[in-house]
Amino acid sequence: MLQLSSLSDIRQHTGLLRQQGQRIGFVPTMGALHEGHLSLIRAAKQQNDVTVCSVFVNPAQFNNPEDFRLYPRLLEKDAQLLAQEGCDVLFAPAAEEMYRQKPKLSFDFGDLERVMEGAHRPGHFNGVATVVSKLFHLVQPHQAFFGQKDLQQFAIIQQLVLDLSFDLELVCYPIIREEDGLAMSSRNRRLTPEQRALAPHLYQALQLLQKSLKNHSVEEAKKETEAFLRQIPEIRLEYLEVVHAQTLQPLREVSGKVPVALCLAAFLGEVRLIDNLLL
Incomplete structure (x- = not known):
């Protein structure tokens, strides 16, 4: 499995894959991977020639600094799990690499973000849309895979893809639960x-x-x-x-x-x- 951390490297690599006619499946994550994430990796592998997974704890989507600080970061273990699943590329940039300057662009998704998560986490979906847009531009996937647990996030990203005319297909997979019913997270x-x-x-x-x-x-x-x-x-x-x-x-x-x-x-x-x- 190839592991990349710079924007120029991932852009160059996926650009070359596209030139070669390779179909790219992409699974964006914040790491601390579990069976829910791995089910998306397997789906991406089944439907594409190359599977790319990103691991990036995005500071722009945390409105609680303590939540950001305590979010699990297990990159070495994540890389092992991805390699075992046959993931082809792991993109794991540092925050300084993804945000070389503070973004000035902002997103407003109207009624979609005035409820539930958006109502309780101001600015959250602006941060999500910013990083997902950047990742879509860098990875250039044919398909991007997300989990149903973040239902509102998926709806926001659907709107993002529609409004900005990203040339890719979004795929939403059902929630994976523990034996006692708890949604994996x-x-x-x-x-x-x-x-x-x-x-x-x-x-x-x-x-x-x-x-x-x-x-x-x-x-x-x-x-x-x-x-x-x-x-x-x-x-x-x-x-x-x-x-x-x-x-x-x-x-x-x-x-x-x-x-x-x-x-x-x-x-x-x-x-x-x-x-x-x-x-």
Whole structure:
């Protein structure tokens, strides 16, 4: 596996691959890789000639400096996992390389970013869009693979690709869960054993909400689910939403006529976790 860290090297390498007619699959990550990431690597390998994975903890998308400082960084282990999966190229730049000067460009995704993650993490999606745009320009992929766990992020990137006419296909793969239902996340590493034992209640809450919506209004179903989570004082719910799965706007009723997503964010101690369920 080739490991690159400079912008000029990755641009030159992928440009040469394209000249040779090679099809490039790209998996952008922030590292601390788990089975969810590796499932994307396998998908990229199946559908492309060359697979590129980036590992970059992007400072521009963290509005909490402490969260950025504590985010797991395991590049050596990540490289071993990627090599075992047959990844062809690992692009792992330093922040000083990716941002040689502070970006002046800013993005506004309208209603897509006024809800859920965008409402609670100001500037987050501007940072996401900035780094993803840079990575798409550098890697020049034919396909880019993302996980459903970051559902709102995927919707934002879909809009980015549409608005800026990136010549690539976006692929979203289902959430990979632990045996007890917890959505796999790099942040799970920060949970204490006690917190880890409670974390599956987040997925259980989404399942309860799904079941409750069959017989109750959205408002009543949300209240029942919030009451369920309040029984666990260690869990601090930030939001619980029933939304249109594509526009991400809140729904007052679930009719079966539109695609629906159930989304939540919650804290266990200082660790913030997100999850969702598509109906």
